[in-house]
Amino acid sequence: MIELDNVGYSYGGGELLGDVSVQLAPGSFHFLTGPSGAGKTTLLKLCYGALQPTAGQVRVFDQDMRKLDRDQMALMRRRIGVVHQDCRFLDHLPLSENIALPLLVSGKDLNGEEENLRELMKWVGLAPRADAVPQELSGGERQRAALARAVIMSPDVVIADEPTGNVDWEMSQRLLQLLVELNRMGKTVLIASHDLALIRAAKSQVQARVLRISNRRLQLAGADL
Amino acid sequence: MSAGTIRSLLMGDKQADRVVPPTGFTARLTLFVSGAMAFLAVFALALSLASGRLADRWADELARSATLRINAPADQMADQTMMALTILRQTPGVAEARALTAEEQTALLSPWFGPNLPIDTLPVPQLIEVTETGEGYDQAGLRLRLSAEVPGAVLDDHTRWREPLVAAANSLRRLALVSILLIGGATAAMITLAANAALAANAQVIEVLRLVGAKDRFIAGAFVRRFTLRALLGASVGVVLGMGGVLLLPEASQEGGFLTGLGFRGAAWLLPLAVPIMGAAVAFAATWAAAHRTLKELT
Structure with missing residues (x-):
């Protein structure tokens, strides 16, 4: 689905990421972890084309990201659902x-999708809030709404950046549940999170692999979690 | 840009337009500016058409006419006039020669001397209006013959004062056309500024749209539609008001001279109706260009 091949990202002279090679296979479930500022969000942005790598190659759906024109980029984004950190x-x-x-x-x-929309809002538990404007929502509601928006196009890949960043444990469990359900429906899932408890909780429900950024390199974390 | 692209940019549905938040104040400013510009364009158009008509008329009618002035002592005036008329009627190329009546001469002079002056007591020369045929007459020959037989006659073929008048009318027309171009350019500049402001104010919206997979055409369309419709509406109101203003201008009249008759004639009344369409086209192009400049900076 998404392949990073020796990808590096530098800005203003400093290298943030280097030699990153990873493949997200269809139906896989990955966590991306690492300390704050390590480049988790940057790596996710490289995966959905919000940033272009300064070295190496990103391939999405077997296409070189660099060779996509603006319209193709838009079409590619419709196949990747993203839950942004700030929604x-x-x-x-x-x-x-x-x-x-x-x-x-x-x-x-x-009009044809109305039924889908209603069902989706019920699934994330936001049906009663359909007419609220975003400012009126709580943190958890915003995160669930962002997830609903990310999956409404039935994308092949769901990428979530700290989806449980500012919600309590119970809510983060609920969000995780939704992401696990998506994975069971065959979606490829990539979640950036520094919440180790969440990752442990996920591992009991799904076969999740953990990628860790440390010292500008991406490593596959072992069984220490 | 293909016709299909333009059509899809302009059509769009209500729901798609809602993705850009409404902007009350700048919307009204755009309406006002395009209305004011259209209003001015109507006047510039009227001026250009009227000065064009004037130039054509002077160039055309006056070129085919001349005036013969007879200065003679009062007792010889009638004889010399008769003689001149006879000569003129014999000259090939002269279609008509007509001595102005005393009343006509008084009417010509009264604007300068006032109505109360007894003009018939003054030694006013007799004027003869000469109309040429299409081929024209031999001027040098006519002058020679007149000087021999009617010593008091002076032939004036109007060239002397016709040329600067035609030149003035022509430069007035040029000026009006330049004004129309400037109005178009100023409208484009103003719409570009407004569109840039709207694009900058909605940078967040544009970014979100791009992130959820909107093509450039969708995003640009939302702005292009908005500004094109505003320009069209504003310019339509401006044109209606402008045409009303032109309608209220005094009719062309003898007393008013060449300053009246500035309005539109006949089919030319349809011409200002093109102004809103041009305004909308200018707004379309300006917004499209501005949106594309902004979108190019986003991934």
Whole structure:
């Protein structure tokens, strides 16, 4: 699905990541961990094309990311659902329209998808909040809404950046549950998190691999977790 | 850009337009600016058409006419006039020669001397209006013959004062056309500024749209549609007001001279209707260019 081949990323002279090689196979479940500022978000951005690597090659769906033109990049993003760290909503639109935004921008018939949308909002437990604007939502609600928006296009890959960053343990368990369910439906899942307890909890439910960034290199973490 | 692209940019649905938050104040400013510009464009258009008409008329009508002025002592005036008329009627190339009546001469002079001056007591020369045929007459020959037989006659073919008038009318027309171009350019600049402001204010929105997989065309379309429709609406109102203003201008009249008759004639009334369409086209192009500049900086 997503392949990083000797990928490096530098900015303003300093190297943040180097020699990163990893393959996300279809249906796999990966955690990405490491200290704050190690480059977790950067690595995720390289995976969905928000950043271009300064070295090496990123291949998404067997295509070299660098060779995609702007429209192809847009089409690629419709196949990768991303839960951003700061959620990224349009603050003037109600929640239901924010979640349906990927459908709207890709020209899908919104009336035909109404049933799907309702079901999805029920799945993340936000059905009663459909008409709320994003500012009125709690942290957990925002994260769940972001997840709903990430999966509404039924993407092949779901990438989540600290999805449990500012929610309590119970809520993070719930979010994890949703991501595990997505994985069982065959989606490739990549989650950046520094919450080791969460990773341990996940390992009991799903065969998750843990990638760790340390000293600008990506390592496959062993059984120490 | 293909016709299909333009159509899909302009069509779009209500729901797609909602992704860009509404902006009350700048929207009204864009409306006002395009309205004001359209209003000015209508006047520039009227001026250019009227000065064009004027230039054509002077160049055309006056070129085919001349005036014969007879300065003679009062007792010889009638004889010399008769003689001149006879000569003129015999000259090939002269279609018509007509001595102005006393009333006509008074009417010509009264704007300068006032109505109360007894003009018939003044030694006013007799004027003869000469109209040429298409081929024209032999000027040098006519002058020679007149000087021999009607010593008091002076032939004036109007060239002397017609040329600067035609030149003035023509440069007035050029000026009006330049004004129309400037108005178009200023509208483009203003819309570009407004569109850039809107794009900058909505940078977050654009980024989110791009992240959830929107193509450039979708994002640009939301802005292009908005500004094109605003320009179209504003310019339509401006044109209606401008045409109303032109309609209220005084009719062309003898007394008003060449300053009246500035309005549109006949089919030319349809011309200002093109102004809103041009305004919308300018807004479309300006917003499209601005949106593409902004989007190029995003991944």
